[in-house]
Amino acid sequence: xxxxxxxxxxxxxxxxxxxxxxxxxxxxxxxxxxxxxxxxxxxxxxxxxxxxxxxxxxxxxxxxxxxxxxxxxxxxxxxxxxxxxxxxxxxxxxxxxxxxxxxxxxxxxxxxxxxxxxxxxxxxxxxxxxxxxxxxxxxxxxxxxxxxxxxxxxxxxx
Numbered sequence: 001x002x003x004x005x006x007x008x009x010x011x012x013x014x015x016x017x018x019x020x021x022x023x024x025x026x027x028x029x030x031x032x033x034x035x036x037x038x039x040x041x042x043x044x045x046x047x048x049x050x051x052x053x054x055x056x057x058x059x060x061x062x063x064x065x066x067x068x069x070x071x072x073x074x075x076x077x078x079x080x081x082x083x084x085x086x087x088x089x090x091x092x093x094x095x096x097x098x099x100x101x102x103x104x105x106x107x108x109x110x111x112x113x114x115x116x117x118x119x120x121x122x123x124x125x126x127x128x129x130x131x132x133x134x135x136x137x138x139x140x141x142x143x144x145x146x147x148x149x150x151x152x153x154x155x156x157x158x
């Protein structure tokens with residue numbers, strides 16, 4: 001453990017989604033994710049908006065991995081400035097996923113839940129600076145091209 005806050009997520013640039021149809025044989029879980037992404041597209045538009053899913057934010061309150069850990073699961077949209085170089089705001093659904101903190105109280109959980117979007121904004125700026133945002137865009141373009149070339153059906157290209 002070398003950081004106080006660990007954040008992981010999968011990122012889908014909303015402007016990279018070329019098709020909105022969901023495969024008929026999609027699993028209920030995949031179908032629900034596609035619906036949430038479609039909702040995010042309607043609410044926030046396509047430009048400078050990124051959908052984060054399969055995401056966790058873990059706070060460490062001690063220097064032991066098995067004590068003082070509080071993990072939140074989150075999903076939602078990150079909006080960046082017009083140049084795509086800085087996070088402007090996050091619209092996330094956040095819920096407590098797990099904890100190893102027997103002294104945890106509800107006011108602390110509530111306060112940390114409110115802190116998750118701020119932590120995610122800082123981490124997303126680091127993600128942009130590291131070039132990961134551009135790599136995510138390039139991966140989605142390759143998936144789309146492979147699907148188009150093979151005549152396959154990939155739905156929302158996730």
